[in-house]
Each structure stands twice: as structure tokens, then as C-alpha cells.
Amino acid sequence: MRSIVLAMTRSVAPILLVMFCAIQGGAQDARLEISQLDKLASRAAQTVEVSLDERLLRIAAKFLRSEDPDEARIKELVAGLKGVYVRVFEFENSGEYLAADIEALRSQLQVPGWTKIVGVRSKRDGQNVEVYLKYQGDNVSGLAILAAEPKELTVVNIVGPIDLEKLSQLEGQFGIPKLGLEKSGKGKPRN
Amino acid sequence: MKRPHHLTRKTVLLTFMIALLHTLAFNAQGKGKGFKDIVNHLETKYRAKRVRIPLLGLANFAVKIVRPAGVKGFKLAVFENQDFTLRDGDEPFEVVMRTAYDNEWQPLVRVTSKRGSQSRVLIYSRNAGKDVQFALLVLEAREAVVIEVKFNPDAAVRFLENPKIMGISIGKSIRGNKNVANNQPTQNSSGEINVDSVSPSTEATRAPSEIGEPKPNPPLSASAKDENNPPLPGDEKTATLPVEIKTVVPDRNAIRIETRLVNLNIKALNRGGQPLVDIKPEEFVVYEDGLKQAVSHFRPVDAPVNLILLLDLSGSTKNRRKAMQEAAKRFVDVLPAQDNVAIVAFTRKYRPLTDFTRDKARLKSVLKDINDISGDTAFYDSMWKALDRLDQLSDARKAIIVLTDGEDDSIESTDPTEHSFEQLLERASEEDVTIYPIYFSPSNNYDKLGVIFGGGNLMGNEKSRIARKQLNDLAEQTGGEIYNAQREENLEDAYKRVAAELHTLYSLAYSPEKLMHNGGFRKISVKVNRDGAVAKTRRGYYDR
Numbered sequence: 001m002r003s004i005v006l007a008m009t010r011s012v013a014p015i016l017l018v019m020f021c022a023i024q025g026g027a028q029d030a031r032l033e034i035s036q037l038d039k040l041a042s043r044a045a046q047t048v049e050v051s052l053d054e055r056l057l058r059i060a061a062k063f064l065r066s067e068d069p070d071e072a073r074i075k076e077l078v079a080g081l082k083g084v085y086v087r088v089f090e091f092e093n094s095g096e097y098l099a100a101d102i103e104a105l106r107s108q109l110q111v112p113g114w115t116k117i118v119g120v121r122s123k124r125d126g127q128n129v130e131v132y133l134k135y136q137g138d139n140v141s142g143l144a145i146l147a148a149e150p151k152e153l154t155v156v157n158i159v160g161p162i163d164l165e166k167l168s169q170l171e172g173q174f175g176i177p178k179l180g181l182e183k184s185g186k187g188k189p190r191n
Numbered sequence: 192m193k194r195p196h197h198l199t200r201k202t203v204l205l206t207f208m209i210a211l212l213h214t215l216a217f218n219a220q221g222k223g224k225g226f227k228d229i230v231n232h233l234e235t236k237y238r239a240k241r242v243r244i245p246l247l248g249l250a251n252f253a254v255k256i257v258r259p260a261g262v263k264g265f266k267l268a269v270f271e272n273q274d275f276t277l278r279d280g281d282e283p284f285e286v287v288m289r290t291a292y293d294n295e296w297q298p299l300v301r302v303t304s305k306r307g308s309q310s311r312v313l314i315y316s317r318n319a320g321k322d323v324q325f326a327l328l329v330l331e332a333r334e335a336v337v338i339e340v341k342f343n344p345d346a347a348v349r350f351l352e353n354p355k356i357m358g359i360s361i362g363k364s365i366r367g368n369k370n371v372a373n374n375q376p377t378q379n380s381s382g383e384i385n386v387d388s389v390s391p392s393t394e395a396t397r398a399p400s401e402i403g404e405p406k407p408n409p410p411l412s413a414s415a416k417d418e419n420n421p422p423l424p425g426d427e428k429t430a431t432l433p434v435e436i437k438t439v440v441p442d443r444n445a446i447r448i449e450t451r452l453v454n455l456n457i458k459a460l461n462r463g464g465q466p467l468v469d470i471k472p473e474e475f476v477v478y479e480d481g482l483k484q485a486v487s488h489f490r491p492v493d494a495p496v497n498l499i500l501l502l503d504l505s506g507s508t509k510n511r512r513k514a515m516q517e518a519a520k521r522f523v524d525v526l527p528a529q530d531n532v533a534i535v536a537f538t539r540k541y542r543p544l545t546d547f548t549r550d551k552a553r554l555k556s557v558l559k560d561i562n563d564i565s566g567d568t569a570f571y572d573s574m575w576k577a578l579d580r581l582d583q584l585s586d587a588r589k590a591i592i593v594l595t596d597g598e599d600d601s602i603e604s605t606d607p608t609e610h611s612f613e614q615l616l617e618r619a620s621e622e623d624v625t626i627y628p629i630y631f632s633p634s635n636n637y638d639k640l641g642v643i644f645g646g647g648n649l650m651g652n653e654k655s656r657i658a659r660k661q662l663n664d665l666a667e668q669t670g671g672e673i674y675n676a677q678r679e680e681n682l683e684d685a686y687k688r689v690a691a692e693l694h695t696l697y698s699l700a701y702s703p704e705k706l707m708h709n710g711g712f713r714k715i716s717v718k719v720n721r722d723g724a725v726a727k728t729r730r731g732y733y734d735r
Contacts, residue, residue, distance in 0.1 A: 041303065045306055046302075046303065046305070047301070047302065047303045048300075048302050049301040049302070050299070050300050051297065051299060051300075053297070056299065058609065059323060059344045062344055062345070062609070063344075063347075063348060063351070
């Protein structure tokens with residue numbers, strides 16, 4: 001009897017472990033490795049870095065008032081998020097960072113699961129805004145925004161379920177800069 | 192030669208004390224390393240001198256005792272008129288900070304600017320159980336500030352809502368409330384009315400003319416007609432007319448001074464376990480940590496109770512809604528006319544269905560709409576919000592009757608809730624609220640012994656066992672009682688017992704002496720000076 005139980009445990013345990021990792025992995029894949037951008041800080045005139053994990057987000061949400069409609073919306077938006085990570089680099093002159101500097105970041109967004117839903121490129125002012133969503137099944141499990149201007153680079157990575165319709169409400173909160181996402185429009189995911 | 196016994200014991204004690212002190216010193220040194228290292232770096236590398244802040248040590252000591260706004264301790268160092276310009280070859284401050292604080296500390300915010308004053312802001316944070324620690328370094332070309340602070344977020348939020356230091360109110364809510372002026376509840380995105388937005392206390396028994404005046408101490412009297420709690424206008428003449436409790440806005444210019452009062456809801460029983468309803472105030476004797484206390488307030492058993500009827504409308508109760516509706520309606524019917532009831536439903540969300548009211552028709556009408564509500568279970572957070580709501584009432588006779596299987600989503604899952612059960616239990620044990628869980632078993636297994644009050648064998652899985660224990664703990668800590676409703680037909684009976692139980696409670700209050708605000712637990716015991724009588728109340732409170 002004992003040997004049967006042990007045998008069953010040995011066969012079931014790996015399956016459960018894989019399932020557990022898959023569930024956890026969904027959330028972890030949505031988190032980008034953006035620390036390689038830190039090398040830009042030495043060239044930047046100003047750097048802003050914000051890293052809010054799940055617990056800190058929950059603590060921050062406590063201080064948002066449910067009675068205030070705006071804060072209540074943000075509170076609802078933030079509930080369930082696993083992390084918010086922001087990097088902003090401002091440079092004195094154009095050309096102080098190169099496309100190659102952010103190539104490693106872009107390559108993370110090319111893997112299956114990430115879908116580019118917004119791409120705005122302005123030749124006039126050299127601005128390039130890209131919004132990516134990470135899907136897990138039909139649900140959004142992460143978001144990445146890459147906003148590149150000649151003298152400024154902004155990367156925002158939000159991990160967790162997020163409603164794109166309400167994304168613009170997060171601008172200006174938790175260190176996320178105002179990127180004019182509402183004006184950019186929202187495209188349908190391309191499969 | 193045999194060493195004298197007392198010398199051996201002395202030596203052992205002395206060795207122990209030295210070892211203990213050394214350990215404490217080492218730990219203190221280890222914990223303070225981050226702040227000390229940063230300050231040391233600024234003092235040695237930049238030959239900077241700290242600004243002397245008078246009485247800073249005393250302030251820190253006071254903070255540790257008083258814990259204003261949830262802050263449990265802080266360290267502060269200020270440097271002014273020093274040169275903190277980074278020179279070639281100097282280690283960046285980011286590296287210094289990272290080295291000073293170990294891996295338990297995570298960077299939260301880093302802002303560096305090479306323009307103008309070359310400012311740097313570095314904020315690190317660390318989880319410390321229920322608390323959070325922050326380390327902040329702000330550097331400019333000629334100034335530097337280093338701060339380390341530890342605080343409890345829940346206490347800080349509570350402080351923002353109701354700023355009090357040592358029980359003394361220091362003003363209106365710091366958070367403010369946009370809708371207070373119009374006294375309008377807000378609607379959230381789902382269309383639910385958020386009664387929580389109506390922050391002014393619901394003065395259920397005070398006439399509007401009394402707003403802004405200090406509440407006089409009610410005389411010790413067993414009379415049901417309490418002079419200081421006049422009936423609502425119209426009640427005397429037409430007792431059957433429904434009355435909705437009006438939420439009034441207190442005079443914001445009034446200065447309110449509140450002293451610490453410990454409120455107790457007490458049940459007195461005879462030898463046979465039957466409740467005694469004719470106890471005089473002078474028959475109660477209250478002890479706190481063994482010291483007799485002077486009772487200053489008393490309310491008899493038939494004084495009105497303010498209660499929240501909290502209904503678990505998660506998926507697990509969906510098939511039993513009809514029974515829940517009928518039982519809840521009967522409960523409303525048997526309650527005395529003077530009790531104020533608010534009905535709240537919860538799933539993952541906290542859904543107030545009514546404000547406090549004596550209008551039984553209104554209460555029963557909202558119960559018709561509970562069939563369509565369903566969802567997951569956020570029991571702890573919903574109980575927390577119910578406590579928040581009752582906290583707004585000045586009246587100390589408060590209760591929560593919660594019908595639930597108690598199985599919060601966070602039990603045996605990774606689904607986090609805002610508050611843990613431990614936080615909820617700690618808070619409940621400190622509040623003036625008595626909790627009566629009606630345990631609605633999630634399984635169809637029947638207890639072979641039938642309905643058992645306050646105990647019984649539990650059939651079912653581990654989650655159910657945990658949930659039931661938690662409900663029992665909540666009842667026990669608050670002086671309440673848990674009722675089992677394993678079958679639908681037991682629900683009505685359970686509610687009736689709760690209704691009867693509510694009005695076997697006396698309320699009294701006293702002002703404890705010598706509060707230390709050290710977080711220690713103060714044990715309360717109550718005796719009744721009557722042959723064979725015993726008293727039951729909550730166990731105590733944390734002296735914060």
C-alpha cells in the first residue's frame with residue numbers, strides 16, 4: 001500500500017510542480033528584464049527609476065480613498081497588479097542613446113505571448129511610442145510601454161491583469177509618466 | 192570545597208544577562224547598519240557634520256510609545272551647508288546605498304539629476320511583518336537628509352481617516368471627503384452605492400441640535416429611558432412609523448476632545464447558564480490586569496443595538512439563498528423596534544444594501560434582491576469594512592451578525608486579500624463590536640449530533656476546519672458566540688437565538704488609568720456581585 005502511495009506521489013508531484021510553475025510563470029514572464037538599461041544612467045542628465053512590487057502596491061492602494069471617484073478608479077485598477085516598473089532617462093543632447101541600447105529590451109517583447117497593440121511613430125518630432133500586451137489565454141497578464149524620443153527614453157512595465165481601457169488613468173500615478181496614451185488610440189491585437 | 196549554592200546561581204544569572212545584552216546589542220547594531228553606514232559615509236567621505244536637532248532622541252522615544260499615524264520608529268540625520276558634489280572616482284551614492292542596506296531592502300525609487308543642484312533621491316523599502324520600513328536619502332549639492340522610518344500602513348490609514356494621538360482627536364480627517372458637503376454617497380464603477388463614502392458619524396439617537404456639543408456622560412442608571420439618548424422625533428407618538436436614520440454632518444468647527452474609554456458589552460448568566468437581565472450597574476465590578484476600574488457609563492440590556500447584518504453571497508451559498516432570505520427576514524422581524532440595522536452583502540466586494548435604519552419594511556425589501564449576487568469570498572476584508580463602518584458610530588453598542596461559511600479565498604490559496612485573518616482578529620479584539628458568526632456549513636455533511644451551539648464535530652475538509660476555527664476565534668475574542676446552521680432549516684433558529692442574545696448584553700465603559708501605549712495586551716475581567724452569577728465579555732485590548 002505504502003509503495004503504491006509513494007509511486008503515485010512520485011508521478012503526480014512533477015505534474016503538479018509543472019502546473020504550479022506554469023501558473024506562476026505566466027505572471028513572471030510579464031516582468032521584463034530592464035536592469036540592462038541602467039547603464040544609460042551614466043549618460044543621462046536625469047534618471048527616474050520606480051519599482052513597486054505587489055505588496056507595496058497594495059500598501060499604496062490603501063491610501064487611496066474609495067470615496068474619491070478618481071482615486072477609487074485607480075484603486076480598482078491597481079488591485080491585483082503584481083508590479084509596476086518604470087525607467088525614465090533624460091539626456092541633454094539627441095543621440096546619446098542608440099537603438100542598440102534598447103535592443104535587448106525589444107527582443108524580450110518579440111517572443112510569443114507579447115503582442116504589439118499600439119505603434120505611433122512621428123518623424124516630425126522623432127517620437128516613437130509602442131505598447132505591448134502580454135496575454136495569458138484571453139487575459140492580459142502584463143503590459144509594456146516603450147516611448148523613445150531623441151532626448152528621452154521611457155520604459156514602463158506593468159505586471160498583472162490590466163484593463164487597457166483604463167490604462168490612461170494610471171498616467172501620472174506611481175511614477176508612470178503621462179504618455180498621452182488616450183490620444184495614441186488603441187489597436188486590436190494582431191495574432 | 193563545595194561552592195555556596197547562591198554564588199553558583201548568581202554566576203549563572205550574571206552570565207545569562209551578559210549574553211542577553213550582548214545579543215541585543217549585536218542585533219541592534221545589525222539592524223541599524225544601513226542608516227549608520229550612510230551617515231558614516233557622509234561624515235567621513237565628505238567631512239560633513241550633522242545638524243543637531245534638539246530633543247530628537249526624546250522625539251524618537253515618544254514616537255515609539257505613542258506611535259502616531261502608525262509610525263513605530265524613525266531615524267533622522269540632516270546635513271546642511273556641506274559640499275556633496277560627486278567627484279571623479281567617487282563611488283556613486285546608488286552603490287553606497289546598495290552596499291549599506293542588505294538584500295532584504297529593495298530599491299523603490301531612484302531619481303538622479305545632474306542638472307542644477309545635482310539632486311539624488313533614493314528610497315529603499317523592506318517588509319517587516321505587518322509593518323513597512325523605508326530608508327530615504329535625499330542629496331543635493333549642499334544638503335543631505337537621511338531618514339529611516341518604520342510604520343504600520345493600516346494604522347497610518349486609520350490615522351488619516353481619524354487623526355488621534357493618545358486618544359485625543361487632533362482634527363478632521365486628513366484625507367477629506369469630496370462628497371461630505373452634500374452628504375451624498377458615491378457610486379462606484381459597478382453602480383453600487385458606497386455607503387462608506389458617507390463618513391460623518393451616524394448619530395442614530397441624537398437630535399440635530401446636539402451636533403457640535405460635547406456629549407454629556409450618561410448617568411449610571413438601569414432605566415431603559417436614557418435621558419442622553421432621546422428617541423427619534425416621532426417615535427413616541429407613532430411607534431409603528433418607520434424611521435430611517437439620518438446621517439448628519441457634524442459641525443466641522445467644533446473642537447472634539449476624546450478621552451480613552453474602554454467599552455464592554457457584557458453578558459450576565461446565572462448558574463444554569465440563563466441570561467440575567469436585571470443586573471444593576473453597581474453590581475458589576477470590572478478589573479483590568481487585576482486592577483479594579485471605575486465604571487463611568489452604563490447601558491441596560493434593552494438599550495438599542497447598532498448592528499450590521501453581513502450576508503455571504505459568494506458562490507458557495509448560491510443554492511441556499513431562499514433559506515437565507517427567509518431566515519434574515521424573520522431575524523429582522525424579531526429584533527426590537529429601537530435597534531438600528533444595516534444590511535450588507537459581500538462576495539469579493541463589500542456591498543452595502545442599506546444604511547442603518549429601523550425601517551423593517553425597507554430592510555426586508557432589499558433582501559429580495561440578493562438572489563442575483565454571486566462571486567468569490569473576501570470575508571476578512573468585508574469584516575474589516577464592516578468594522579470601519581461601525582467605527583463611525585459613537586454609540587458603543589455594536590454588533591456584527593455574519594452569515595457565512597467563513598471560507599475566505601486566501602485560505603489555502605495564493606489569492607491575497609487586503610487584510611489577513613490575524614490582522615482582522617487583532618482589530619476585532621480591540622473594537623467595541625461583538626461578533627456573532629452564524630456558520631453556514633459549505634458541505635452537505637450533517638453533524639450527527641444536530642445543531643450544536645459553540646462547538647461540535649466538523650465534517651469536511653481542511654479549509655472548512657480553518658474557517659470554522661477562525662469564526663470561533665472572532666466570536667470568542669469579542670465576547671460573542673458562534674452558531675451552527677448545518678442545515679437550511681437551522682438558519683431561522685440560529686438567527687432567533689442571536690436576536691435574543693443581543694438583548695442580554697449590558698454595555699458599560701471605563702477610563703483606564705496609566706496607559707502605557709506600548710502595545711501590550713490588557714486583560715479584562717468582569718464579576719457580578721450576585722450569588723452564582725458570572726459575566727462574559729471580551730478578553731481585553733491592546734494598549735496602543
